[in-house]
Amino acid sequence: MTRRFSWFNATSLTFGFAFLYLPMVILIIYSFNKSKLVTVWAGFSTKWYGELMRNEAFLDAAWVTLKVALVSSTVATVLGTMAAYALVRGGRFFGRTLFSGMIYAPLVMPDVIMGLSLLLLFISIGLDRGVFTIILAHTTFSMCYVSVVVSSRLASFDRSLEEAALDLGCTPFDAFRSVTLPIIAPAVISGWLLAFTLSLDDLVIASFTSGPSSTTLPIKIFSAVRLGVSPEINALSTILIVLVSVGVISASLVSKRAIIRQRREERAAVT
Amino acid sequence: MNLRRALLIALPYAWLLALFLVPFGIVLKISLSDMALAIPPYVPTLDIAAGWTGLKEFFSQLDFENFVFLTEDDLYWRAYLSSLRIAALSTLITLIVGFPIAYGMSRASDAWRPTLMMLVILPFWTSFLIRVYSWMGILSQQGLLNQFLLWTGLISEPLTILNTNIAVYIGIVYTYLPFMILPIYASLEKLDDSLLEAAEDLGCSRLQAFWLVTVPLARAGVIAGCFLVFIPAIGEFVIPSVLGGSRTLMIGKVLWEEFFSNRDWPVASAVAVVLLLILVVPIILFQRNEQRQREQEQ
Secondary structure, eight states: OOOOOOHHHHHHHHHHHHHHHHHHHHHHHHTTBSSSSTTSOOOBOOHHHHHHHHOHHHHHHHHHHHHHHHHHHHHHHHHHHHHHHHHHHSOSOTTHHHHHHHHHHHHHSOHHHHHHHHHHHHHHTTOOOSHHHHHHHHHHHHHHHHHHHHHHHHHHSOHHHHHHHHHTTOOHHHHIIIIIHHHHHHHHHHHHHHHHHHHHHOOHHHHHHOOTTOOOHHHHHHHHHTTOOOHHHHHHHHHHHHHHHHHHHHHHHHHHHHHHHHHHHHHHHHO | OHHHHHHHHHHHHHHHIIIIIHHHHHHHHHHTSEEOSSSSSEEOOOOGGGHHHHHHHHHHTOOSHHHHHHHHSHHHHHHHHHHHHHHHHHHHHHHHHHHHHHHHHHHSOTTTHHHHHHHHHHHHHSOHHHHHHTTHHHHSTTSHHHHHHHHHTSOSSOOOOTTSHHHHHHHHHHHHHHHHHHHHHHHHHTOOHHHHHHHHHTTOOHHHHIIIIIHHHTHHHHHHHHHHHHHHHHTOOHHHHHTSOTTOOOHHHHHHHHHHTSOOHHHHHHHHHHHHHHHHHHHHHHHHHHHHHHHHHO
């Protein structure tokens, strides 16, 4: 039976998506505004993008942010996948409840508390704050997100595939590499992507754990935004929105195709 | 094999112990310390070289003074209460805005649903800070909303929205909307249409069928969505400091200012400990709701 899609559904979807997207569309349009006054349209111009490219402080911050995001998301993906494997396939071990608690807690913990506690740790062990401490902090919270994403995939796939590999003489490590990893790969990749964007995005924890020489882009944006709307920030935001959207959409298309191919192969293997 | 398994568990375990649990111990300890004009700016500090007497000395100097201070200064009480109020009200508004969207998505044709889903998830990936910032240009005195309202003739004077609590509500509803839509959509999507048909065959009007069948079956999703908005909104810092005004009182902002402006680490730590205690209740309720749902599905 066909679902009854009423005028009420159509209106609520239209208004809902307008609400979700209009602010960002307006931001993007006004980043091409010629006028310094951000609320008055004075004609099309790309001069704010030019200004942005000449702004050393922003470029430095962008570089720091990118470095932190690349390293922390990669380490977080390795640790998070290990944690997911330990939780789903590790059986019973000492302190398992505490372990799973520590995986889930950062997902609901306010950023201010995470940031404060990590900063107090770094100070009490005498670690100088800088790029390294931001990486440690970001790895800690994003590995939990990765682990949640990967463990839901691990829990849902057929365990007998792994067992078959073991029966056929694979070592557990070989079985993981040639059977498990290809199957959970889409989840691992989306976990990495999530960790990467979370790191790119984080203001609060980075503010607590960064040193004077290691300003990230969100910290820079935040201090500029407190002074009011600026066309340069609009241009920067537009670049970030476009980059993330292109990345996320293409990743989801790629993974969708991978899933379709995988299903076809599984079906072919059965017949 | 066993060594490998041990290593697999031990590495992430040790990481979380060192960088998640131990820091909390430190926060707790500093919340019991006193502020001092020193580096680090609190006393006592643990002197391991002094051995057992040093440890005894250290513990004898810890007290609950900062927590007493929190109860005496009504700034903190008002900040906790106003955070809870703002979080609760904006959760309610998010539910009212989000439910029809999730409902509409669940009624859309199969061909459309993945696209709609993508459209809901996409804002979640784009920078939180930028999404909050995007409202500044809309809500300011000369902003687009005021320009529009003046143009339509609904108002004759520009409204002050930015830097008030109303802007904070708008910011929270806007940024957390996907968290509300997704769990509600997930529970509505599973809804079997024949149940609605049965209700109508038995004499329900469409509205009655919606109220008696759809809404109860969406309950688990609604509860999950409400917690997913309410819990992070309590400790929110970015939204009140970008969109809120000097009179917007939220505990995340108070903690930040206590730490960065007043440099009072012991009080900031005490604020964090109390905030955590407040959050434990909704987090446990949320976990229980999730667990019940999982059990029902099995």
